[in-house]
Amino acid sequence: MSQSKRLRIAIQKSGRLSKESQQLLKSCGVKFNVNEQRLIAHADNMPIDLLRVRDDDIPGLVMDGVVDLGIIGENVLEEEQIERQLAGKPAECTKLRELDFGSCRLSLAVPNEFEYKDANSLEGLRIATSYPNLLRRFMQEKGINYSDCMLKGSVEVAPRAGLSDGICDLVSTGATLEANGLYETEVIYRSMACIIQSNKTQSTEKQALINKILSRINGVIRARE
């Protein structure tokens, strides 16, 4: 498996990026059928294998050279990059381009009754998040001391449950914040889906195929603009 001559592309198995990732590759002429039970989908008409995994695993798979390409939210990529730099693990990969889906922002939000002036209002408070590295980077730049509460899900209910004073979470329409009696105070990171390449891809055949796919992606996105 690790000697594969076929180009490997990691995409999200199920979630907000999975349909559009598959659709984009299909629009580029890659023919494949996904079996929900299977990790791998083989393309019929090109030497390409799709690996369907949790989005959080995609940056690491690319950075370690296990796959050649990955489609991932910039938020997850950047968070993982900081995490791996801190752990002394390989954290390099090449962002080939931003894609035209997966738009969201990572924002700080506080309960409606909280009187927020600026980021300094958060001094000494506890913030719940799934993105501790991006949060730390922002707070360090602002020179604000805080504690964090790491939650992989249900971040938006943390203040009401008494777990934190505020949150740092992804927002797209803002409906989730509103439904939980929270309001957005600072955008700390803006994100889109992007396609990344491993710096460990060596074969010239694979590189030629990557160039072909990238040029088709450029065409597909231009046509959708």
Ligand code: PRT
């Ligand atoms: O199972 P797996 O680990 O693969 O998936 P996941 O649950 O970690 O991720 P998923 O599918 O929820 O999101 C994948 C990626 O989609 C994210 O990393 C972002 O890059 C992108 N994305 C775009 C979003 C949103 N928009 C989004 N709105 N990811 C999550 N949300 C959530 C947010 O966390 C909050 O709960 O939607 C809610 C807010 O939405 P609004 O519209 O109410 O503001």
Ligand code: ZN
């Ligand atoms: Zn995830």
